[in-house]
Amino acid sequence: MEKERTEVDDIDRSIYDFKDSEEGFYRIKEGLTKEIVEKISEEKHDPEWMRDFRLKSLEIYEKLEVPDWGPDISGLNIDDIVTYVRPNTKMSAKWEEVPDDIKNTFERLGIPQAERESLAGVGAQYDSELVYHNVKDEVSKTGVIYTDMESALTGEYEQMVKDHFMKLVPPTDHKFAALHGAVWSGGSFVYVPPGVKLDIPLQSYFRLNAAGAGQFEHTLIIVSEGADLHFIEGCSAPKYNVANLHAGCVELYVGKNARLRYSTIENWSKNMYNLNTKRAICEEGASIEWISGSFGSHVSYLYPSSILKGNDSHAEFTGITFAGRGQNLDTGAKMVHIGRDTSSFINTKSISKDGGISTYRSSVTVMPTAENAKASVSCASLMLDDISRSDTVPAMDIRTDKADIGHEAKIGRISDDAVFYLMSRGIDEEDAKAMIVSGFADPVSKELPLEYAVEMNNLIRLEMKGAIG
Amino acid sequence: MESRQLQLKINPLPTLTWNFLKLNSAVIDETVTLNGRGKSTIQNIPRGVIVSSGSCEECGGCDISAIQDIRQMKTGLGAEADAFFEEVTDDMLHIRSKKNMQISEPLCISYEFADGDANAVRQEIIAEEDSRLTVIMDYTAGRKNGGFFGVQTRVKACRNSVVRLIKINLLGDSFLHFDGIAALVEEGAKVELLQMELGGGRNYTGTDIDLAGYKSEFAGNAAFLCLGDQMLDMNYYIGHRGKKSLSTLGVKGALRDRAVKNFRGTIDLKHGAKGAKGNEQEETLLLSDGVQNKTLPLILCDEDDVEGSHGATIGRLSQEMLFYMQTRGFTEHEAQVLMAKGQLNFVRDLIGDEKSVGRIQHYTEGVFGDDR
Numbered sequence: 001m002e003k004e005r006t007e008v009d010d011i012d013r014s015i016y017d018f019k020d021s022e023e024g025f026y027r028i029k030e031g032l033t034k035e036i037v038e039k040i041s042e043e044k045h046d047p048e049w050m051r052d053f054r055l056k057s058l059e060i061y062e063k064l065e066v067p068d069w070g071p072d073i074s075g076l077n078i079d080d081i082v083t084y085v086r087p088n089t090k091m092s093a094k095w096e097e098v099p100d101d102i103k104n105t106f107e108r109l110g111i112p113q114a115e116r117e118s119l120a121g122v123g124a125q126y127d128s129e130l131v132y133h134n135v136k137d138e139v140s141k142t143g144v145i146y147t148d149m150e151s152a153l154t155g156e157y158e159q160m161v162k163d164h165f166m167k168l169v170p171p172t173d174h175k176f177a178a179l180h181g182a183v184w185s186g187g188s189f190v191y192v193p194p195g196v197k198l199d200i201p202l203q204s205y206f207r208l209n210a211a212g213a214g215q216f217e218h219t220l221i222i223v224s225e226g227a228d229l230h231f232i233e234g235c236s237a238p239k240y241n242v243a244n245l246h247a248g249c250v251e252l253y254v255g256k257n258a259r260l261r262y263s264t265i266e267n268w269s270k271n272m273y274n275l276n277t278k279r280a281i282c283e284e285g286a287s288i289e290w291i292s293g294s295f296g297s298h299v300s301y302l303y304p305s306s307i308l309k310g311n312d313s314h315a316e317f318t319g320i321t322f323a324g325r326g327q328n329l330d331t332g333a334k335m336v337h338i339g340r341d342t343s344s345f346i347n348t349k350s351i352s353k354d355g356g357i358s359t360y361r362s363s364v365t366v367m368p369t370a371e372n373a374k375a376s377v378s379c380a381s382l383m384l385d386d387i388s389r390s391d392t393v394p395a396m397d398i399r400t401d402k403a404d405i406g407h408e409a410k411i412g413r414i415s416d417d418a419v420f421y422l423m424s425r426g427i428d429e430e431d432a433k434a435m436i437v438s439g440f441a442d443p444v445s446k447e448l449p450l451e452y453a454v455e456m457n458n459l460i461r462l463e464m465k466g467a468i469g
Numbered sequence: 470m471e472s473r474q475l476q477l478k479i480n481p482l483p484t485l486t487w488n489f490l491k492l493n494s495a496v497i498d499e500t501v502t503l504n505g506r507g508k509s510t511i512q513n514i515p516r517g518v519i520v521s522s523g524s525c526e527e528c529g530g531c532d533i534s535a536i537q538d539i540r541q542m543k544t545g546l547g548a549e550a551d552a553f554f555e556e557v558t559d560d561m562l563h564i565r566s567k568k569n570m571q572i573s574e575p576l577c578i579s580y581e582f583a584d585g586d587a588n589a590v591r592q593e594i595i596a597e598e599d600s601r602l603t604v605i606m607d608y609t610a611g612r613k614n615g616g617f618f619g620v621q622t623r624v625k626a627c628r629n630s631v632v633r634l635i636k637i638n639l640l641g642d643s644f645l646h647f648d649g650i651a652a653l654v655e656e657g658a659k660v661e662l663l664q665m666e667l668g669g670g671r672n673y674t675g676t677d678i679d680l681a682g683y684k685s686e687f688a689g690n691a692a693f694l695c696l697g698d699q700m701l702d703m704n705y706y707i708g709h710r711g712k713k714s715l716s717t718l719g720v721k722g723a724l725r726d727r728a729v730k731n732f733r734g735t736i737d738l739k740h741g742a743k744g745a746k747g748n749e750q751e752e753t754l755l756l757s758d759g760v761q762n763k764t765l766p767l768i769l770c771d772e773d774d775v776e777g778s779h780g781a782t783i784g785r786l787s788q789e790m791l792f793y794m795q796t797r798g799f800t801e802h803e804a805q806v807l808m809a810k811g812q813l814n815f816v817r818d819l820i821g822d823e824k825s826v827g828r829i830q831h832y833t834e835g836v837f838g839d840d841r
Contacts, residue, residue: 068485068488069484069485069486069487069488069493070485361486361487363487363490368758368759381770383770383772383773383775384773385773386740386743386772386773386774388773389770389771390770391484391767391768391769391770392767392768392779393484393486393765393767394765394766394767395486395487395490395492395763395764395765396762396763396764396765396781396783397490397761397762397763398755398761398762398763398764398783398784399760399761399762400755400758400760401724401755401756401757401758401760401784401785402758402785403755403783403784403785404783404784404785404787405781405782405783405784406780406781406782406783407764407766407779407780407781407782408778408779408780408781409766409768409777409778409779409780410776410777410778411738411768411770411775411776411777411778412775412776412777413773413774413775
């Protein structure tokens, strides 16, 4: 009898892969020109300074080169990308007012249900604009601001936005940060006042429905002194035969003794170029925790950065990347130690199968001022077949002697010894292998809120079947 | 005598990463006046080893295919540095161990330099089938001397042979030094590389190992000590092509004062290298505020039935260790010197040649003696 090789199934994408009509949507023409940037600014009723900022960013974009490292992005042609698509609705704070097809999309993704059951506030972006934003009354009463970026930009928080917008990720950072500065649209603004601790998370969900479009949402979060916030971000898109682009930007300001946990489950479709930039800066005694699951995209460049500016500040990054057929996911993290007694910890897992390519890339920089800095990096990669690829590229740049830095990495397949051990304890082989792969992903899933851990398990769906291959 | 403006990209990574790290390669922009000075001495030639210089065709003793293999090897210094060696020196030292000869006595080659000497040399080492060969090279100059010394060493370890290559850098603190190494390792063969990087002002070492054969093996161990304004830039590339090939790389050392060290170490587990295992470990002791250490250990993996791992520990002497040693009567400085020597001894003790060990001992005592 022919033996069946042990298989790990691809991620089941059926719950994400549905498309809605764009009838009645405003769609700017493809490409990137000064006229297009001016038109976006006009459509969004930008204040003067933002219009100037966009045009300056466009100038920078034109001067910068695409990266000469990382996965190939030659299939991405900005002249084919529509940088702004506005759905035919205004933002609402009531689900009933959201158009049926868009509402159904978010219903199918489980967003309203999650809001009812376990979230303090929700923002839902569809293509380039937010269509729904709501925050629970008891959260509003604490002084927490959770609103869309456009409202923040023209309302009473304009100065706060102006003081922080793209100060952490300047348009000069790299070409796609400049692109973001020129055409950004949508995203969330969060302000948590001093001492306010939110027990339940806020969540933004980004859905890109339009074919050949880009999504450039901007998330700006300011957590004041002694405050505490958990923010969750989710994203998905249906698959098209043309390239889509996501070049979002996340800027996180974590005040003195404040704590911010930022969780992301990224599940873009496999025609997506995900060139996202995320950065946090921590003041004295502050703490940033990144939880990151990267499952989707055709190509990803994603390295959340933590700048530990204040003394005693701390950063953690826990991530998992699953690269399947047609995917080249280049993910990791950056840590910059500036303050004294700072500490950072990176713990990542990656899985490659069906010809997928996963690359773990990181940097830990310890500046001369960062006395008594401690940093630890741990990355593990699992190869599930011999047609896939997995690389690790971790760098450390240490500029003081008063530091303790540790790093370890491991690449391999499912250990025969571990399978044998489990089998010797009475577990059959397919269950043993399933257990090992589940255990491999466990350090990340246990850090996620329950409903997201369930989603992640749905995403991975590590089905082990048959006998030995 | 000819002055050359060297503008080279040296020690390139096999795959690029962020440019801001400045680790994708090192850039050389210096004027070098090659004068061919410097004395080389071969102390004795063990029985079973053939040493010749000049063009290989004159010797006529080698298998032509082995020579062709060796000529095509790229060192870890990269294509631009390899082209530089081709251009500046025709002189080639050929070293060969005869088939089935198990040679326990090492072949020792010493290069001695005075202030202002500038020279580039090349060696080709072929260990024929089932032979065993040890080659020790040391490069010596006065501590305060300056100059240039470039050395390129290519090794072919034929089937079931063992090559031990030992390199000891005791150059002066103002020397610019290139050390390019390439090795092709056939079925069942092993290349063992021991490096003591102690001297030299600006040191660039690049090693490229091709584990081509079934059960081929590489064991690399390097120790370094960088003090004052010394700079050491290291690049290791270990390509696993052979099934069940095995590699280990251990790098240990200490940095003090304003010293700078860059380490790049790549284990490339290529498609088809089933059962291959690669491991690299780096340990750097930081002894002063002004030091700078960059470490980039890569694993590239295109095969599932393999194991790749790396680890790095970078930091100061642990407070617990320091306290323990202070309770035993050591000052903090003495404890640091003791630990730095410990890092070096890990490689020194593997050399197995008393004269070489004595030279290293003499050099390190001199360096640490200056602290008293």
